[in-house]
Amino acid sequence: MSKLTISSKDVKNFKEIFSNENLIIREIIKDKFYDYFKEPILDIGSGTGDILSYALPNKKVIYLDVLDFSDHTIPDDHVRIVDDFFPILEKGILPKINTLFLCHVQQFIDHDIEYLNRNISHLDADNIVLVENTNTDFMKEIINFSNNTFINSNPELNLPNFPVGYKLVTSIEFVGKVNCTSFLNLATQCLYLMDVQPSSENLKVMQEYLKNNLNKPNLDINQRIKIYEKE
Ligand SMILES: C[S@@+](CC[C@H](N)C(=O)[O-])C[C@H]1O[C@@H](n2cnc3c(N)ncnc32)[C@H](O)[C@@H]1O
Numbered sequence: 444m445s446k447l448t449i450s451s452k453d454v455k456n457f458k459e460i461f462s463n464e465n466l467i468i469r470e471i472i473k474d475k476f477y478d479y480f481k482e483p484i485l486d487i488g489s490g491t492g493d494i495l496s497y498a499l500p501n502k503k504v505i506y507l508d509v510l511d512f513s514d515h516t517i518p519d520d521h522v523r524i525v526d527d528f529f530p531i532l533e534k535g536i537l538p539k540i541n542t543l544f545l546c547h548v549q550q551f552i553d554h555d556i557e558y559l560n561r562n563i564s565h566l567d568a569d570n571i572v573l574v575e576n577t578n579t580d581f582m583k584e585i586i587n588f589s590n591n592t593f594i595n596s597n598p599e600l601n602l603p604n605f606p607v608g609y610k611l612v613t614s615i616e617f618v619g620k621v622n623c624t625s626f627l628n629l630a631t632q633c634l635y636l637m638d639v640q641p642s643s644e645n646l647k648v649m650q651e652y653l654k655n656n657l658n659k660p661n662l663d664i665n666q667r668i669k670i671y672e673k674e
Pocket residue numbers: 445447454458465487488489490491492494507508509510526527528529545546547548551552
């Protein structure tokens with residue numbers, strides 16, 4: 444099993460309290476990208492599963508996450524598997540998958556891009572839908588600061604050689620908002636985004652950095668949804 448520093452509570456806090464990104468992603472998928480999702484669909488690192496539960500309630504979806512989010516209700520025909528993405532492939536228990544959905548998960552599975560690409564190729568899906576930060580805004584500065592300041596900083600990066608064997612057919616950009624009531628709150632969320640332990644020392648350092656660079660404890664995050672088809 445991969446070493447994971449975040450908890451299901453961290454994911455829920457960010458997605459349900461501080462950030463509005465999932466509300467935007469689910470509407471875009473429902474309205475603009477519905478037909479690109481060919482069943483069965485595998486949501487890798489699905490978190491609560493709220494996005495596809497809302498956008499695709501009548502399609503066959505398998506939610507795969509190493510953390511347990513089974514306290515969240517999913518549609519009757521959807522399936523939840525609590526397991527690590529990589530060993531589960533070796534176990535061979537997944538059916539033939541036609542669409543892969545990866546939403547803000549790549550920082551946790553990109554430690555070996557070749558291995559990741561091999562595993563993705565092995566699934567042989569027709570389509571891949573990727574949601575990622577563009578890292579063209581202040582997020583780029585936070586990533587630089589984090590990588591230069593904290594040990595084991597592991598932010599979400601754009602992967603130029605992923606996914607191999609697929610071509611980009613369309614994409615949509617949007618802005619997610621992180622709204623916090625204090626810089627301490629925002630520092631906690633930023634350490635979560637950087638996959639850095641929220642120790643009191645790390646929180647203090649991140650809080651100071653944010654205070655010095657932002658007027659309010661709010662952050663806009665430029666993001667995009669990318670649709671790939673098999674070449
Ligand atoms: C930032 S959250 C995104 C959750 C969801 N995709 C969303 O956007 O709401 C990343 C998720 O990936 C999961 N994850 C990380 N590594 C994983 C792995 N190797 N296999 C399965 N899930 C993994 C984490 O447990 C976490 O729930």
